[in-house]
Amino acid sequence: MNDKTIGFAFTGSFCTFKKVITELEILANTGINIVPVMSANAYSTDTRFGTAEEFIEKIRKITGNEIIHTIAGAEPIGPKNLLDALIIAPCTGNTLAKLANGITDTSVTMAAKATLRNQKPVIIAVSTNDGLGGSGKNIGLLHNTKNIYFVPYGQDDPDKKTNSLVADMSKITETLLSALQGNQIKEILF
Secondary structure (H helix, E strand, O other): OOOOEEEEEEOOOHHHHHHHHHHHHHHHOOOOEEEEEEOHHHHHOOEOOEOHHHHHHHHHHHHOOOOEOOHHHHHHHOOOOOOOEEEEEEEOHHHHHHHHOOOOOOHHHHHHHHHHHOOOOEEEEEEEOOOOOOOHHHHHHHHOOOOEEEOOEEEOOOOOOOOOEEEOHHHHHHHHHHHHOOOOOOOOEO
């Protein structure tokens, strides 16, 4: 894996950032080169889960790289063939909809488009309150899209948030390794 360069994109499901950053650190400790990407909201929004600056500093420190956070910053990923794969974790329902419908209006969707242009895998770690509602059709479309792979996911709180889905973030690296070989990790639903 040391010879690989992986994009790692964050979108605005802030409640999962702590778990995702833990997995980012595990992946970084393998020696892989990680190019961080953040959506504008993820890059600039302070929440009860932490400030934008705290997350930015953690991500920079872990990866040793500057964060791509604009469409213009993400655009060269395609023509320069910069990434071997892109992980989107967490991936919100909003980003799922944009990916499923070919909308490229954020740094993360541009990074995904650029990666797919080069026939490289995009790994999605879902985190959305409407995965079994409005986002369900987009998840279905993406499951049938070439070079899109999913981190195993399931309901995170079936009693209080009946439509909510979240990926098992501890499976990000395993899903990446499988996707790099052209395979979807098994047991996608938990």
